[in-house]
Amino acid sequence: xxxxxxxxxxxxxxxxxxxxxxxxxxxxxxxxxxxxxxxxxxxxxxxxxxxxxxxxxxxxxxxxxxxxxxxxxxxxxxxxxxxxxxxxxxxxxxxxxxxxxxxxxxxxxxxxxxxxxxxxxxxxxxxxxxxxxxxxxxxxxxxxxxxxxxxxxxxxxxxxxxxxxxxxxxxxxxxxxxxxxxxxxxxxxxxxxxxxxxxxxxxxxxxxxxxxxxxxxxxxxxxxxxxxxxxxxxxxxxxxxxxxxxxx
Amino acid sequence: xxxxxxxxxxxxxxxxxxxxxxxxxxxxxxxxxxxxxxxxxxxxxxxxxxxxxxxxxxxxxxxxxxxxxxxxxxxxxxxxxxxxxxxxxxxxxxxxxxxxxxxxxxxxxxxxxxxxxxxxxxxxxxxxxxxxxxxxxxxxxxxxxxxxxxxxxxxxxxxxxxxxxxxxxxxxxxxxxxxxxxxxxxxxxxxxxxxxxxxxxxxxxxxxxxxxxxxxxxxxxxxxxxxxxxxxxxxxxxxxxxxxxxxxxxxxxxxxxxxxxxxxxxxxxxxxxxxxxxxxxxxxxxxxxxxxxxxxxxxxxxxx
Numbered sequence: 001x002x003x004x005x006x007x008x009x010x011x012x013x014x015x016x017x018x019x020x021x022x023x024x025x026x027x028x029x030x031x032x033x034x035x036x037x038x039x040x041x042x043x044x045x046x047x048x049x050x051x052x053x054x055x056x057x058x059x060x061x062x063x064x065x066x067x068x069x070x071x072x073x074x075x076x077x078x079x080x081x082x083x084x085x086x087x088x089x090x091x092x093x094x095x096x097x098x099x100x101x102x103x104x105x106x107x108x109x110x111x112x113x114x115x116x117x118x119x120x121x122x123x124x125x126x127x128x129x130x131x132x133x134x135x136x137x138x139x140x141x142x143x144x145x146x147x148x149x150x151x152x153x154x155x156x157x158x159x160x161x162x163x164x165x166x167x168x169x170x171x172x173x174x175x176x177x178x179x180x181x182x183x184x185x186x187x188x189x190x191x192x193x194x195x196x197x198x199x200x201x202x203x204x205x206x207x208x209x210x211x212x213x214x215x216x217x218x219x220x221x222x223x224x225x226x227x228x229x230x231x232x233x234x235x236x237x238x239x240x241x242x243x244x245x246x247x248x
Numbered sequence: 249x250x251x252x253x254x255x256x257x258x259x260x261x262x263x264x265x266x267x268x269x270x271x272x273x274x275x276x277x278x279x280x281x282x283x284x285x286x287x288x289x290x291x292x293x294x295x296x297x298x299x300x301x302x303x304x305x306x307x308x309x310x311x312x313x314x315x316x317x318x319x320x321x322x323x324x325x326x327x328x329x330x331x332x333x334x335x336x337x338x339x340x341x342x343x344x345x346x347x348x349x350x351x352x353x354x355x356x357x358x359x360x361x362x363x364x365x366x367x368x369x370x371x372x373x374x375x376x377x378x379x380x381x382x383x384x385x386x387x388x389x390x391x392x393x394x395x396x397x398x399x400x401x402x403x404x405x406x407x408x409x410x411x412x413x414x415x416x417x418x419x420x421x422x423x424x425x426x427x428x429x430x431x432x433x434x435x436x437x438x439x440x441x442x443x444x445x446x447x448x449x450x451x452x453x454x455x456x457x458x459x460x461x462x463x464x465x466x467x468x469x470x471x472x473x474x475x476x477x478x479x480x481x482x483x484x485x486x487x488x489x490x491x492x493x494x495x496x497x498x499x500x501x502x503x504x505x506x507x508x509x510x511x512x513x514x515x516x517x518x519x520x521x522x523x524x525x526x527x528x529x530x531x532x533x534x535x536x537x538x539x540x541x542x543x544x545x546x547x548x549x550x551x552x
Contacts, residue, residue, distance in 0.1 A: 006351055010344055017339040017375070085335035093299060093331060095324045095352045 003096055007104040015108055025074050025109075026116045033063040033120050057215040060124070060139075062184060064211050065204065067116050068147045069179070071109040073171040075154035078105060080164040089248045098247075106151055113147045114140060135217055142214040146207040149230035152237035153203070159244040178204045203233040250313055252277050252399055252430045253298060258307030259454075260293050267293040268304070269454030280421065280431040282445035284438065284538070286550050290454040291434035292332050295403045298432065299329050311399065325353060328392035330385075332403040332434075338377040342368060342387055345376065346394060353395035362390050366420060382413030389420060400424055402433040406440060418444050438538040438550060450542060457545050462538055469544045470536035471509035475517045478503050478530035487524050491516045 016022055036059055079102075082088045091101050117140060157174055161167050181188070181195065182204035188196055199205045210226035220227070251274035260268040268290040275281040283291045296302045298309055300316030300323065309316055314323050336345055346363065350356040363369050366386045371379065379387065385405060392400055402421065406414040421444055424431055435441055441448050442462045449459035458465060472495070480502055488497045493510035506517060514533055521528060542550045 003352060006348060010340070010348055011337075013344070014337045014339045082337075086331065086333055087335050087337060089301070090331055090334040090336065093301060093329050094349065095321070 004100045004103055004107075007096065007100060008107045011104050011108045012111065015112075021074065022112075025070055025112050026119065029063055029066040029070060029116055030119050030123065032066055033059065034123060036062070037124065037126075057212045060120075060215055061208060061211045063120055064117070064143050064146075065179065065182065065184060065208060067113050067143075068150055068207065069175050071113055071147055072151060072154040072157070072175060073168060075105055075109055075151055076157045076161060076171045077164065077167045079155070079158040080161050080167040083158075083246065083248060084164045086248065092247055102155070106148065109151060110144055110147060114144060117143055134215060138220070139211070139214050142210055145227070146210060146230060149234040150203050150207060152234045152241070155241040155245065156237045159241045159246065178202050181205065182208045184208050203230055206230050206233075249277065251275055252312060253281075253432055254308075254310045255294065255298065256308050258294065258297055258304040258309060260290075260297060260302065260304050266454055268297070271307075271449075271451065271454065271456050273449045273456060273459055275430060275432050276447075277430050278425065278428060279446040280425050280433065280444055282441045282448040283432070283434045283451055284441045284445075284448050285436065285451035285542075287436055289436075289451040291436075291451055292403055294451070295332075295401060295432075295434050299327075299331075299401055325355070325395060326397055327399045327401060328395065328397035329401045330388045330392045330403060330405060332407070334388060336376045336387075339375045341372070342374055342376070342379070343372040345387065346390060349391045349394045355396060356394050357396050359390075359394065362393060365423075366390050367416070380413070381409050382416065385409065385413075385417060386420070389417070393424070397429065399430045399432065402431065404434055404436070406435070406437065414440070436550065438542065442538050448538070450538075450545065452542075452546050458541075465538065465541050466536050467511070470540045472507055472536065473509065473513045474534040475506045475514060476503060476530075476532050476534065477506075477517075477521075477528045479526055479528045481526050484524070484526045487520050487526070488517070491520055 079088075088101065092098060121136060153174070154171075157171050158167070161170050181191075181199040181202065183199070184204075188199050188205060191199065206226040206229040210223050210230070213223045213226075214220070253275035255274075256272050258268055258271050259266070271290065271294050273281075273283070283294060285291055293302065297304045298311060298316060300320045303317055311323055312326055316323060342363065343359070346359040350359050360369070360372075363372060366389060368383060368386055368390065371383060376384070376387070389402075389405075392402070405421070406417050409417065418440070421431060421433070433445070445462060447459065447461050448465070449456045450465070451457070458469070460468070485497050485499050485504060488494060488504065488506050491506070491508065491513070493513055493516070494506060494508040496505075496507045498505045506513070520526075539550060
């Protein structure tokens with residue numbers, strides 16, 4: 001445990017020493033959020049308070065999914081660079097357990113996801129009416145849980161990506177079609193049966209549905225199915241990548 | 249006293265490639281032992297089996313009478329490793345790496361003193377990516393020594409370094425031995441093996457083709473020594489012919505080349521020169537080295 005905290009703290013320091021990495025993880029989602037809010041701002045503000053008193057979830061969920069995706073792609077890149085450089089191998093030849101080495105990176109990603117969320121909440125005040133009934137704490141928990149669950153896709157991609165150069169493109173190739181079928185841009189109900197099944201076989205649809213619901217103030221009990229599905233994906237992806245993961 | 253490292257008849261294949269065919273050797277306490285041979289001979293695979301990073305398909309390995317894989321936890325405290333072509337995080341500071349490594353072991357030496365000893369004291373705050381090749385290797389030596397291990401495993405320690413950095417590293421390895429530790433290293437540089445190792449095993453295509461002390465191997469496989477001298481004295485050749493152990497004497501343009509075997513050829517030639525008051529204007533010896541041993545044993549140069 002002490003080793004995990006020590007390594008996580010070290011990886012945080014190393015991460016912030018590379019400005020481009022921080023910009024990609026924190027900057028880009030914040031920027032997209034700001035631009036979208038500015039374009040849609042007045043309409044969002046007017047339509048934000050919906051009949052039920054809930055606040056529109058479109059922008060926050062979009063930004064959250066972006067954050068999670070950039071966390072995955074950053075994880076894949078870091079793991080493949082560490083593998084290619086022999087860093088993973090060198091770390092593994094110490095008493096550090098493999099789980100600790102990889103968990104440290106997951107913790108770093110979760111921390112920066114929360115930091116990004118905090119920045120967005122602060123900036124988003126301009127576009128959302130004050131005192132809007134948004135359960136921020138629950139939402140932060142939901143986002144952390146979702147990101148943690150789908151980061152396992154990152155390990156899966158990191159297991160199959162041949163070299164660091166392919167990490168970003170391969171991650172994009174796998175992740176972006178998932179976004180299209182996540183229910184973020186149109187409700188999944190309008191899809192034909194086959195695509196609907198496909199969407200249900202991928203974790204992002206559950207992530208979007210969970211984040212949507214929590215933002216609108218619905219209780220966790222109403223979203224037990226999504227939590228179970230995301231946990232299931234986490235277990236399956238982690239199990240597969242444990243078997244396939246290459247350390248060098 | 250059992251050897252510190254015992255490797256017997258190990259074999260390791262990757263698919264259809266045989267990386268290690270049949271390798272056997274012992275490393276004794278307190279010595280510097282080198283596994284030498286060209287790139288691709290199976291040195292690193294053997295080393296990684298000893299480190300417990302790979303499991304041999306066949307054969308057994310014991311390190312300090314323990315099994316590298318089953319007893320990995322115990323051995324990690326007693327063995328220090330430096331891996332071939334390893335890197336660290338680009339932006340990790342030297343001090344941070346040493347601190348992290350020190351925190352991973354129950355017992356560790358003073359990191360600052362270690363960096364001082366390895367000449368890295370003024371690089372404590374430097375990022376890994378800014379270090380030179382020699383400094384990186386010295387940092388890896390520091391990380392291998394941080395927990396005061398009994399056995400140190402060094403894989404291709406000086407590959408890619410300039411001659412000056414290489415010599416500095418050799419001094420460091422000798423100091424490790426002086427502190428009573430056992431060193432097992434691999435190298436494809438015959439000069440390195442000759443200068444550094446107490447004993448070596450020569451590996452070629454996954455097999456140990458011979459082992460012993462560097463001088464012993466040279467004596468066994470390349471006994472022929474050569475003395476080349478320059479003299480105007482045409483009668484000298486006849487005297488040289490009579491020296492015990494001389495095989496041939498050739499003469500061209502006042503240059504005389506004397507070939508012979510037996511450890512005393514050079515002494516005998518010098519005595520002969522003194523005895524007959526032969527005046528020489530140049531004198532040099534050509535003694536065989538491990539590179540010649542390799543050529544004799546395999547029929548090809550190690551550099552090919």
